[in-house]
Amino acid sequence: MVKNLPLLLAMIAIGGSATLIINQTAYLPDILFWPLVVLSVILNIWGVIGLILHFWVRKVEG
Numbered sequence: 001m002v003k004n005l006p007l008l009l010a011m012i013a014i015g016g017s018a019t020l021i022i023n024q025t026a027y028l029p030d031i032l033f034w035p036l037v038v039l040s041v042i043l044n045i046w047g048v049i050g051l052i053l054h055f056w057v058r059k060v061e062g
Contacts, residue, residue: 004054008050008051011044011047012043012047012048012051014040015039015040015041015042015043015044018036018039019037019044022037022040
């Protein structure tokens with residue numbers, strides 16, 4: 001399970017930084033803004049769920 005941890009942390013970092021970049025940008029057309037917001041939210045949720053499962057499995061195994 002440890003080999004998945006860097007991937008999960010990278011997903012959260014990319015999702016979080018994408019959210020910050022999108023919100024701090026002066027102007028993005030709606031056709032780019034909403035898909036990027038949805039993608040960053042999906043990455044954040046997926047990463048958090050993966051981290052929760054990762055630590056839960058480690059707790060159950062150990």
